Amino acid sequence: MSPVKPQPANRLILLGAPGAGKGTVAKALVDLFGLSHLSTGDMLRAAVAAGTPLGKQAKSFMDAGALVPDELMVGLIADRVQQPDCKSAAGLVRFLLDGFPRTLPQADALDAGKLGPDLVVYLNVDDSVLVDRLCGRRTCPNCGSPFHIHFAPPKVSGICDRCGTALVHRSDDQEDAIRKRLEAFHRQTGPLVGRYAACLVTIDGAQSPAGVLAEVVSALRLRGAIADRTDDSAHAAS
Numbered sequence: 477m478s479p480v481k482p483q484p485a486n487r488l489i490l491l492g493a494p495g496a497g498k499g500t501v502a503k504a505l506v507d508l509f510g511l512s513h514l515s516t517g518d519m520l521r522a523a524v525a526a527g528t529p530l531g532k533q534a535k536s537f538m539d540a541g542a543l544v545p546d547e548l549m550v551g552l553i554a555d556r557v558q559q560p561d562c563k564s565a566a567g568l569v570r571f572l573l574d575g576f577p578r579t580l581p582q583a584d585a586l587d588a589g590k591l592g593p594d595l596v597v598y599l600n601v602d603d604s605v606l607v608d609r610l611c612g613r614r615t616c617p618n619c620g621s622p623f624h625i626h627f628a629p630p631k632v633s634g635i636c637d638r639c640g641t642a643l644v645h646r647s648d649d650q651e652d653a654i655r656k657r658l659e660a661f662h663r664q665t666g667p668l669v670g671r672y673a674a675c676l677v678t679i680d681g682a683q684s685p686a687g688v689l690a691e692v693v694s695a696l697r698l699r700g701a702i703a704d705r706t707d708d709s710a711h712a713a714s
């Protein structure tokens with residue numbers, strides 16, 4: 477009898493404080509495994525830039541380093557997971573969530589929609605490291621790739637390696653807002669670590685970006701949570 481091949485997890489969550497490296501790890505996992513990356517921060521920034529009603533409501537909360545109200549976020553994700561890229565060949569909802577859930581009511585909403593995670597990866601980093609990371613971050617407004625002026629500099633200063641767009645400094649990456657975001661993380665998002673204890677893997681997010689990625693990939697493989705693209709197509713065809 478042939479051994480049973482581990483199936484890729486359908487629903488993964490990246491949990492971590494502001495600057496813990498969620499976006500950096502997510503981009504790399506998308507490149508490696510073709511997952512559907514849903515970053516609520518990126519979705520909100522796009523809504524702000526487009527001047528949509530959601531963007532207008534969210535902007536003041538984001539600039540102040542506060543969380544956007546749960547009802548807006550739950551509605552945003554409920555709509556987004558209906559898109560075709562979040563459906564597996566078997567018709568299951570699949571995603572790599574980055575920045576959601578961030579409160580217990582948001583986690584409750586996932587459960588209520590039968591969208592609870594198969595696996596949660598918690599990137600654990602000390603606050604003292606995070607402030608430096610966020611102050612030096614530069615982001616591509618076109619493709620979302622994250623850089624850092626010291627830790628992950630672009631090949632050409634101020635220009636995205638991936639798509640050549642001029643990099644920007646996020647408006648909430650100012651020291652005051654960063655402190656408030658960290659405080660909101662500990663108070664409102666921290667309890668999710670306990671909530672997801674049964675399906676949580678904790679990664680030391682203070683290592684180099686390559687070290688973090690290697691540890692995340694090996695943890696996901698160990699738990700049968702990912703399949704390489706070729707395995708994935710085999711899975712889809714089965």
Ligand code: AP5
Pocket residue numbers: 492493494495496497498499500501516517518520537538539541542543544545549574575576577578582609610612613614622623624625627628648657681682683684685686688
């Ligand atoms: P969001 O965009 O999600 O921001 P965040 O959670 O504060 O996280 P960041 O994007 O700042 O950090 P990251 O973990 O992605 O780190 P990154 O990989 O970029 O949300 C923004 C706002 O939107 C929130 O404040 C809130 O207002 C609102 N919002 C979003 N979702 C919400 C929700 N569900 N509910 C309510 N409100 C919501 O890395 C950071 C920097 O460090 C980069 O420069 C990177 O190059 C560098 N770096 C990464 N990894 C390493 C490493 N290992 N070593 C050294 N440097 C590294």
Ligand code: MG
Pocket residue numbers: 498499500515517
């Ligand atoms: Mg991010």
